[in-house]
Every structure is written in C-alpha cells, then in structure tokens.
Amino acid sequence: MTPVNLSAKLDQFSAHWSPKIVAGYNGNDVMVVKVLGEFNWHSHLDTDDFFLVLKGEIDIEMRDRTVTLGAGEMFVVSKGVEHRPVARQEAHLMIIEPSGTPNTGHPETAVVKDRI
Amino acid sequence: MTPVNLSAKLDQFSAHWSPKIVAGYNGNDVMVVKVLGEFNWHSHLDTDDFFLVLKGEIDIEMRDRTVTLGAGEMFVVSKGVEHRPVARQEAHLMIIEPSGTPNTGHPETAVVKDRI
Numbered sequence: 281m282t283p284v285n286l287s288a289k290l291d292q293f294s295a296h297w298s299p300k301i302v303a304g305y306n307g308n309d310v311m312v313v314k315v316l317g318e319f320n321w322h323s324h325l326d327t328d329d330f331f332l333v334l335k336g337e338i339d340i341e342m343r344d345r346t347v348t349l350g351a352g353e354m355f356v357v358s359k360g361v362e363h364r365p366v367a368r369q370e371a372h373l374m375i376i377e378p379s380g381t382p383n384t385g386h387p388e389t390a391v392v393k394d395r396i
Numbered sequence: 397m398t399p400v401n402l403s404a405k406l407d408q409f410s411a412h413w414s415p416k417i418v419a420g421y422n423g424n425d426v427m428v429v430k431v432l433g434e435f436n437w438h439s440h441l442d443t444d445d446f447f448l449v450l451k452g453e454i455d456i457e458m459r460d461r462t463v464t465l466g467a468g469e470m471f472v473v474s475k476g477v478e479h480r481p482v483a484r485q486e487a488h489l490m491i492i493e494p495s496g497t498p499n500t501g502h503p504e505t506a507v508v509k510d511r512i
Contacts, residue, residue, distance in 0.1 A: 281458075281463075281471070281472065281473065281474055281477070282471075283463045283464075283465055283469050283470070283471050284469060284470045284471065285468060285469050286468050286469070286470060287468050302470075303470060303471075303472050304444075304472065305444050305446045305472050305492065306424075306443055306444045306475075306494070308422075310446070310470070310472070327422055328420075328421050328422045330421045330426070332490075334468070342397075347397075347399045348399075349399055352401060352402050352403050352450070353399050353400060353401050353402070354399070354400045354402060354418075354419065354426070354490075355397070355398075355399050355400065355419075356397065356419050356420065356421050356426070357397065358397055359422075361397070374448075374470075376421065376492075378422070
C-alpha cells in the first residue's frame with residue numbers, strides 16, 4: 281500500500297500504448313499509459329474497459345459513434361463492445377482492467393504490462 | 397455508456413461524505429465525493445478501497461501510519477485494513493468500490509449512494 285503519483289509514474293517512460301501497472305484493486309490492474317495515434321479495433325468479451333484521461337484528449341471510436349474525452353473525463357466501454365482509442369496528440373490515461381486482460385483483446389498480440 | 401466529466405459531476409452537489417455514482421465498471425461503482433473533516437474509522441472485510449484525489453489533499457490514517465495524498469495521487473486501502481480519511485480543507489475524490497459496499501463499513505450507518 282503505497283501512494284501513487286500518477287504524473288510521476290508517467291514521467292518514468294515514454295513508449296506509447298504500453299500500459300504500466302501502478303496499483304492493484306480487487307484483482308484489477310490500475311495502469312497509466314501514454315497514447316498517440318490509432319490503436320487497433322478490439323473488444324474484451326469478459327470485462328468492461330475503464331478510461332480516465334489525465335492529460336490531452338482521446339477519441340474512443342465505437343462502431344456506432346465516437347466519444348471524445350478530455351482531461352478529467354472518464355468513460356467505461358462495456359464488455360463486448362468493439363472500440364478503438366485514437367489520440368491525435370499524445371495523451372495520458374489511467375486505465376483499469378482485470379489482471380491478465382490482453383490490451384489488444386487477444387493474448388497473442390497483447391503487450392506485457394510491467395509494474396512500475 | 398456516457399462520457400463523464402468528473403468536475404462537472406462534482407459541481408452538482410455540495411454535501412460532504414456523500415458519494416455519488418457516476419459510472420459502473422464490472423459491478424463496481426465509480427463515484428465522486430466531496431470530503432471535509434474526519435470520517436469514521438472503518439474497514440471493508442470483503443473489498444479493497446480505491447481513492448484518487450482530484451482536488452485538495454487528504455490523509456488516509458491507518459493504525460500504523462498515515463499517508464497524505466494530493467491532487468493526482470491515488471491509493472488503495474487493502475481489504476480488511478482499518479482506515480480513516482481526513483481532510484483539513486475540502487477535497488474532491490474519485491473512489492471505486494463494489495456496488496453495494498457500505499461507505500462506513502457497516503450497512504446500518506452507510507449513506508445511500510445516488511447516481512448522478
């Protein structure tokens with residue numbers, strides 16, 4: 281149980297689309313991630329997907345609509361809903377997923393989430 | 397699935413220690429809350445307790461130590477750990493708990509968490 285300064289954690293890395301685990305909550309990973317450009321279209325069949333924008337702005341594209349989120353705005357993509365995060369400029373996010381959830385929706389393409 | 401501006405949600409109420417549900421995530425309530433003064437000592441035997449400070453500063457007192465959290469800092473109190481949040485000036489938080497978790501640790505003293 282250690283206090284986590286999200287901004288200080290984000291200062292520790294520069295890679296995009298590479299979530300870093302900063303805390304655990306009931307079997308979920310609380311992560312920070314830097315994003316830029318377009319991620320892949322994906323869905324998680326067994327979990328909702330939690331996004332909180334800390335800095336910058338992102339679009340969450342879904343098949344039927346797109347939501348735009350700025351700093352201080354959060355959004356939960358319901359389980360099973362196809363989505364694609366897009367950031368036109370670098371944005372910083374806090375995200376929450378159950379531990380072991382593949383970020384791309386598929387284990388074979390998922391990045392390893394390091395703890396920092 | 398609606399974007400949630402946390403600051404705008406916080407502008408909708410003024411009561412302290414009265415969490416408002418702003419989103420759901422896998423059976424958890426994502427809430428915003430305004431705090432001022434001392435809460436009661438309590439623990440949750442069946443869940444961790446997630447805190448993110450959005451504005452101001454709080455202490456999370458535990459029996460063996462106290463952590464101080466400022467804006468942009470988060471902390472997870474592990475399940476079963478006695479704690480008491482204290483805010484010397486008004487602070488704004490995002491908190492996450494499984495739906496139905498009594499905020500005081502006991503159903504008979506818990507506040508009703510409205511959705512806003």
